[in-house]
Amino acid sequence: MQLLEQLLTNLPLLSIPIISAFVGWFTNFLAVKMMFYPIEFIGIKPFLGWQGLIPAKxxxxxxxEVELVLGKLLSVQELAARIDPVELTKAIxxxxxQVIRKVVNEVMQEAAPQLWASLPVQAKNLVYARVEHDIPNVVSKMVGDFKHNIEEIVDIKELVVTQLVNAPELINEIFLKSGAKEFPFIEKSGxxxxxxxxxxxxxxxxxxxxxxxxxxxxxxVGYLTNWIALKxxxxxKHPVKFLGITFQGMFLKRQKExxxxxxxxxxxxLMTSKNIMEIALHGSGSGQLLELIEMHVNDAIERYVAMAQPYFGLGVGSERYFQMKQLAVKRIFEDSxxxxxxxxxxxxxxxxIGDDLCERMQALSxxxxxxxxxxxYEADEWKLIVTGALLGMVAGFIQLYLVFM
Known part of the structure; x- marks a missing residue:
């Protein structure tokens, strides 16, 4: 009764829980923003400034991601096995x-210009037709070897790390969309x-x-609101029943979604066909891919030339023949x-990738x-909690000065 009388006669007291509510909301709101922003470090490195915990990590x-996606859920060999050489050939x-015709022209004009110039149009068309007819065979063999050597050619760890390091906004998107319901809750619960x-x-x-x-x-207040929200x-982790109500971490409860x-x-x-192919062509395994292309292109050229001997051998010396094969490989690789x-x-x-990854993630413990x-970011959660506590203390000083002094 005495407490109620003091509240009614001293209304500024009511500002304490109200301001505490604002402090709780603001510190949690700030904690969420500090997880993601700024994307790049602002301030004087290494300590005087801030970078969002997620972009920084x-x-x-x-x-x-590599350990989770490839170590437990998907494998590179499994993905490569799904590529059908026949369907791939139809697509490209x-x-x-068109690219092969251009390559044949460039190679022959450089390696055997006189011989190529002397060939009538009908003969050149026969060369094009022979090469084009052999495309499915060459592609099929190349895809087979690509699958067999996929781990040496495509470094998925390099792909994922490169993409996320170069595009920090993508790592933010992964977290923000996956936790689309959890992060607003953190703010409101404060x-x-x-x-x-x-x-x-x-x-x-x-x-x-x-x-x-x-x-x-x-x-x-600043400390506990941040700590409780994260908890x-x-x-x-596992559903727990209490008084007929089932409790489980919000994020874990939404595992399927x-x-x-x-x-x-x-x-x-992230793991798009384009990104996979770019890492194969320009990543650490590009040398192995070039060797694979070189082997199959050289094999095809040997077969084409064997059909044209001895006329071809007289028109092209051994040195030019070697240069021709090198140039053909280079052009096909560069134009890939x-x-x-x-x-x-x-x-x-x-x-x-999407459907399989989703299904297997839903089956995780x-x-x-x-x-x-x-x-x-778990190791740095304490920074958010401590920041919330310090801001709450500052708000307490401000309240003390403005309301009670």
């Missing part, structure tokens, strides 16, 4: 024929918990109106993006599923 996150054949924690602070001020009560209360998202969102982003933005781009639609459907998003 994107290399570690990329390595976690028209454009490949207000609810802040108000509740503000009530004992108000009582403490009534009986102990000391200058340190409000700053200490603000510090506790509620991931704890408990999050798996779909996450898998779609990985398929459409021109015809392989036509295979992206087919290969994206054939790989089925709660402990494994938590590892999808949390480990990359």
């Amino acid at each position: 994107r290399r570690e996150m990329a390595e976690i 054949e028209r454009r490949l024929k 207000a609810y918990f802040g108000f509740l924690f503000g009530l004992p602070t108000m009582v403490a001020w009534i009986y102990f109106p000391q200058w340190w009560v409000l700053p200490t209360g603000g510090l506790i 509620i998202i991931f704890e408990p 999050v798996s779909r969102v996450y898998a779609d982003i990985i398929e459409s933005k 993006e021109k015809y392989l781009a036509y295979a992206y639609e087919y290969t994206n459907k054939a790989l089925r 709660p402990e494994e599923f938590e590892g999808v998003l949390r480990p990359a």
